[in-house]
Every structure is written in C-alpha cells, then in structure tokens.
Amino acid sequence: MKKVILVDDEIAIRENIRSSVDWEKEGFHYCGDAPDGEMALPLIEEWAPDILITDIKMPFMDGLELASVVRAQKPNIKIIIMSGHDEFRYAQEAIRLGVTEYCLKPVSAAELLQILHQVSQKMDEEEQRMMSLAMTKEKLLADLCGGLIGTSDAIDSAKKLSLPLSARFYAIAIVDIRLHDESQYSEQLLNKTLHVLETACSVHAELLAYIRSRTELVLLLKSNSEDSINTCLEALRGHTRLELEQLFNCSIILGIGSMQERLQGIHISYLEADEDKYITRLTLQNKASLRGIQLHEKMNICLDRHQFLEFLKLGSPQLRDSFVREFASPLKPVDWHTSTYGFYLLNDLTLESFRMANQLFRMGADADENIRSLQQMIESIGNWEHCKQYLCTLLDQLWQRRAASSGKYSDVIDQVKSYVSQQYNNEQVSLKTISAHVRISSSHLSKIFSQETGQTITEYLTQVRINKAKELLKTTSNKTFEVAYKVGYNDPHYFSNIFKKTTGCTPKEFRSQGAMPFHEPPSDQIEEPMYD
Incomplete structure (x- = not known):
C-alpha cells in the first residue's frame, strides 16, 4: 500500500478527507496529517510517506515551501498540491518544483481518489521501469563477464541504458560474503555491501556491479x-575488506582479475577473478586444516616455496628431476601414514603455484578440475617417492598450461619487434613508448612479452641495438661514439659498458678481433634501465 500524509491548516478539511475515504480498501495507508509545513516535516521524516497531499496557503510554511524542501530531501515522494486560488502563478511554481498533481479546492472524495490512483499508477510504472532497467544493466554486465556480447553491441546497449561503460582500463573483482550466521543472507545485505564498496571506490575509479x-x-x-x-584493488584487499567483515560479522573471500584495456578483455579478467577466488577459498580451507594438526605432527620442515615458483617460471624439463629431488629432500622424514602435515605443505604449495600461474597466463575454465585432481593425488601419497612423483606431475601440468597459452599474442609480439627494428636508433624508445604504439598498457605488455619470448622488452631492445652495433663495427669505419649514436645511445661510455656486458669484450676489441663469438651473460647483467 502507498502511504499518504495530508497537510492543511483547516481542521475541517483534514477531518473530512480522513473520514470520507476507505483508505485500506482503496489500497492506501493513511499515516496522519499536520496543520502546516513546519509541523509536517518531522512527521514526513518519521513516517516516510509515498504521497504528500498539501494545501498551498498555510501559516508558518506554505505548501510551495514544503514542496520545495521535500523535493530536495525526499525526491521519491509524489506531491499533490491543493489550492483554492485559481491563479496561474501558483500552478507555474508547482510545475517548476516538480509537483505530481495540481488540483483546485473544493475537491470531493471521488476526485481525490481518482488523483491518488493516477499518482499510484505512475509510481508503479516508474518502479517497473527502474526494475527493468536494473535487470537490463545486470544482464549487460553479466554478458560482458561471460563473453556473450560483442564490443559494438555492448556499447550500443550501454548507450540505451545511459550506462557509462567506456574507459581506458578495466578490472574485475568478485566479492564472496560468508556470514557467520547463514540465516541472515539477503539481497538487502548485498546491496548494503555494494553501497560500502561504491563509497570506498568512488574517489579513485568508477564501479559497476551485479549480484x-x-x-x-x-x-x-x-x-x-x-x-x-590498483589503488581500489589494494583497498579491497586491505582495509575495505576488514571494514566489511567487521560491519556485517562475516568473512570476505576475494577474487581479482588482471587489468584489461578492451571491453572484450573484461571476460578474461572475470575468468581470472573467478579462478583467484576459488584458489583463495581453498587456501583458507587448507590453513584451517592446519589448526587441526596436532602440535607433535608439525615437524621442523622448511619448503622454499619461492625456489619452487622460480623454477616453475624459468626452469626447464631437463632439470626437473634433479630439482625436485633436492627441493623435496626436507620431506624425507615425513611419515605419510601417521601425519597430515606433509599433505598440508603440498596442498599449500600447489595452490600457491596455481595462483602464480594464473597471474602469468590464463589457466582456462577447467583449472579447478585440475586442482581437485591434484589434491586427490596428494591424498594418495604414501612415501617420499610418491611425493617426488607428485611434484614432477605438478610442474608438468603447469608447464603444459603455459605452452597451451602461448602464441595467442603473436600479433602483438610481432608489432613490438617491428617497432623496435625501426626505432632502435631513437634514444627515447622505452617501454612506455612501445606500449603506446601497440595500444596495450605497459604492465600487461611487459607481462605477455616476457611470457611469450622468455626475455624482457628491455633485454630485447638491448639485443637488437648491440647486434646492429656489431654489424656497424664490422662493416664501417665509424668511431665508437658514432656507432653508439646510430644504435640509440647518446652516451658512448654507457654504450661501451652495455656492449661489453653483452658480448664479453669492448667495441674496440670486437672490431680488432673481427666476428668474435657471442658470449651470452646472465640476464641480470644485460638489463638496461628504461626511462618512462
């Protein structure tokens, strides 16, 4: 039922309207009345009516003043103005204030009911429109995340919804609210959570969301x-998450996807966020299981996870067995039949490996199935040999994922290499200028180039420049500083240092010895600073 409040300074009119309408039967709830606008304001605040019926001519605060205050503070309230003064200026001012209906006194109960039903119908239609709009907005966002809508269709739909969708960067985060009291779950809770998140993010970025x-x-x-x-995401991982957990007495599980520059990339970020949430939930469950392990079972075992993750990124299959043998040696004392501590350590290592792999390359829709399969293998471990076999399997599976994900950025890599081959002699070439040329963010470009080629963009630029320098040293009589300038180095001393680190000899030694064999130094020795 729509709630109605009446404001009129004539008590006889208030009593007549109150008693001559069967409010409940007509679908309305009569909250009460007030003699003027000033008296009505606290009642409006307390009763939160849907419809305000008010006279214009009243002492202290007249109907137009009341309407002005209500429109500013409670814009959803519909206002019906009654007036005994048939003057155009009153109607004009009422229209300017956004009054829903304007009628002349005296007004009969039948006329007032007709107006009330018209206003009520308008409110229902507006609510239906808003619900339809909200559902359409949620569907658009869900379709973008699900990869079910193309760029042009998404832009067109967003325009029809007056939804600001365009931006340079996008990222998806999934917030999973786990209440300590499950009976309290409701859509209202999610809306309250969303309000906190919108407030927290509004300073830095725009937020669109759906349930x-x-x-x-x-x-x-x-x-x-x-x-x-990134600032919003860091807040979400930190103080915003803690604020929500304290406010609603709950636990928050987050999943965060990578930064994307195209609307179609939202789908990739969504898949990554979903995978990250899944891994986070399993990690929390695994840590909870640690509390159930008896103190005497928690052996003094130290697994170097960083070492394993680095080998996962950079190691080769040929070195797999020897690496695993050394890495797993601290697990030799574990009695797999009487203690669960070894299972906890391997499970934790597996989840951390998948989390890192998810950041390096997209894992695919069946990554959760792989994790479950691997966890089953962990549960079946009975001795150290089984443990080593499992670690080899884990490395193989993630390496296969890396290989399967390669090649999809070949066009971008070709663009980078083509640009570098044309601009290597320009000292101003940097990661920033290259990323601007290929229209991909510097952080994402750096990630995919390293992932696809096995070297950083800086290393590749240095390689191209030094190869061109060797060619000039062999085929021209240019002085060292001239060669340096022609390959993009304005500082000949810096060029000589980079050249020696890369080739093992100075430019002068290289020229005097002819085509000297190339000595590849460790990658950390040829890194050239890039100035953005």
Whole structure:
C-alpha cells in the first residue's frame, strides 16, 4: 500500500478527507496529517510517506515551501498540491518544483481518489521501469563477464541504458560474503555491501556491479588510470575488506582479475577473478586444516616455496628431476601414514603455484578440475617417492598450461619487434613508448612479452641495438661514439659498458678481433634501465 500524509491548516478539511475515504480498501495507508509545513516535516521524516497531499496557503510554511524542501530531501515522494486560488502563478511554481498533481479546492472524495490512483499508477510504472532497467544493466554486465556480447553491441546497449561503460582500463573483482550466521543472507545485505564498496571506490575509479549469487557480487572497476584501479584493488584487499567483515560479522573471500584495456578483455579478467577466488577459498580451507594438526605432527620442515615458483617460471624439463629431488629432500622424514602435515605443505604449495600461474597466463575454465585432481593425488601419497612423483606431475601440468597459452599474442609480439627494428636508433624508445604504439598498457605488455619470448622488452631492445652495433663495427669505419649514436645511445661510455656486458669484450676489441663469438651473460647483467 502507498502511504499518504495530508497537510492543511483547516481542521475541517483534514477531518473530512480522513473520514470520507476507505483508505485500506482503496489500497492506501493513511499515516496522519499536520496543520502546516513546519509541523509536517518531522512527521514526513518519521513516517516516510509515498504521497504528500498539501494545501498551498498555510501559516508558518506554505505548501510551495514544503514542496520545495521535500523535493530536495525526499525526491521519491509524489506531491499533490491543493489550492483554492485559481491563479496561474501558483500552478507555474508547482510545475517548476516538480509537483505530481495540481488540483483546485473544493475537491470531493471521488476526485481525490481518482488523483491518488493516477499518482499510484505512475509510481508503479516508474518502479517497473527502474526494475527493468536494473535487470537490463545486470544482464549487460553479466554478458560482458561471460563473453556473450560483442564490443559494438555492448556499447550500443550501454548507450540505451545511459550506462557509462567506456574507459581506458578495466578490472574485475568478485566479492564472496560468508556470514557467520547463514540465516541472515539477503539481497538487502548485498546491496548494503555494494553501497560500502561504491563509497570506498568512488574517489579513485568508477564501479559497476551485479549480484551473481546469493553470496556474491561481481565488481567491474573502470578508469582512465591504471593506478586508480590498483589503488581500489589494494583497498579491497586491505582495509575495505576488514571494514566489511567487521560491519556485517562475516568473512570476505576475494577474487581479482588482471587489468584489461578492451571491453572484450573484461571476460578474461572475470575468468581470472573467478579462478583467484576459488584458489583463495581453498587456501583458507587448507590453513584451517592446519589448526587441526596436532602440535607433535608439525615437524621442523622448511619448503622454499619461492625456489619452487622460480623454477616453475624459468626452469626447464631437463632439470626437473634433479630439482625436485633436492627441493623435496626436507620431506624425507615425513611419515605419510601417521601425519597430515606433509599433505598440508603440498596442498599449500600447489595452490600457491596455481595462483602464480594464473597471474602469468590464463589457466582456462577447467583449472579447478585440475586442482581437485591434484589434491586427490596428494591424498594418495604414501612415501617420499610418491611425493617426488607428485611434484614432477605438478610442474608438468603447469608447464603444459603455459605452452597451451602461448602464441595467442603473436600479433602483438610481432608489432613490438617491428617497432623496435625501426626505432632502435631513437634514444627515447622505452617501454612506455612501445606500449603506446601497440595500444596495450605497459604492465600487461611487459607481462605477455616476457611470457611469450622468455626475455624482457628491455633485454630485447638491448639485443637488437648491440647486434646492429656489431654489424656497424664490422662493416664501417665509424668511431665508437658514432656507432653508439646510430644504435640509440647518446652516451658512448654507457654504450661501451652495455656492449661489453653483452658480448664479453669492448667495441674496440670486437672490431680488432673481427666476428668474435657471442658470449651470452646472465640476464641480470644485460638489463638496461628504461626511462618512462
């Protein structure tokens, strides 16, 4: 029922309207009345009516003044103005204030009911429109995340919804709310959570969101600045998450996807966020299991996870067995039949490996199935040999994933290499200028180039420049400083240092010895600083 409040300074009119209408039967709830606008304001605040009926001519605060205050403070309230003064200026001012209906006294009960039903119908239609709009917005966001809508269709739909969708950068975060009291789950809780998140993010980035399930919100963060989105994500991981957990007495599980520069990339970020949330949940469950392990079972075992993750990134299959043998040696004392501590350590290592792999390359839709399969293998470990076999399997599976994901950025890599081959002699070439040329963010470009080629963009630029320098040293009589300038180095001393680190000899020695064999130094010795 729509709640109605009446404001009129004539008590006879108030009593007549109150008693001559069967409010409940007509679908309305009569909250009460007041003699003037000043007296009505606290009642409006307390009763939160849907419809305000007010006279114009009243002492202290007249109807137009009351309407002005209500429109500013409670814009959803519909206002019906009654007036005994048939003057155009009153109607004109009422229209300017956004009054819903304007009628002349005296007004009969039948006329007032007709107006009330008209206003009520307008309110229902507006609510239906808003619900339809909200559902369409949620569907658009869900389709973008699910990869079910193309760029042009998404832009067209967003325009029809007056939804600001365009930005330079996008990222997806999934918020899973786990209440300590499950009976309190409600859509209202998710809306309250969303309000906190919108407030927290509004300073830095724009937030679009939809409800994915009864416990989950999907957040689309967008901005023209990478730093702004990263600031929001860091807050979400830190103090914003803690604030939500304290406010609603719950646990928050987050999943965060990578930064993307195209609308179609939202789908990739969504898949990564979903995978990250899944791994985070399993990690929390695994840590909870540690509390159930008896103190005497927690052996003094130290597994160097960083060493394993580095080998996963850079190691070769040929060195796999020897690496695993050395890495797993601290697990030799574990009695797999009487202690669960070894299972905890391997499970934790597996989840951390998948988390890192998810950051390096997209894992695919069946990554959760792989994790479950690997966890089953962990449970079946009975001795140290089984443990080593498992670690080899883990490395093989993730390496296969890396190989399967390669090649999809070949066009971008070709663009980078082509640009470097044309611009290597320009001292101003940097990661920033290259990323601007290929229209991909510097952080993402750096990631995919390293992933696809096995070297950084800086290393590749240095390699191209030094190869060109060797060619000039062999085929021209140019002095060292001239060669340096022609390959993009304005400082000949710096060029000589880089040349020696890369080739093992100075430019002068290289020229005097002819085509000297190339000595590849460790990658950390040829890194040339890039100035953005």
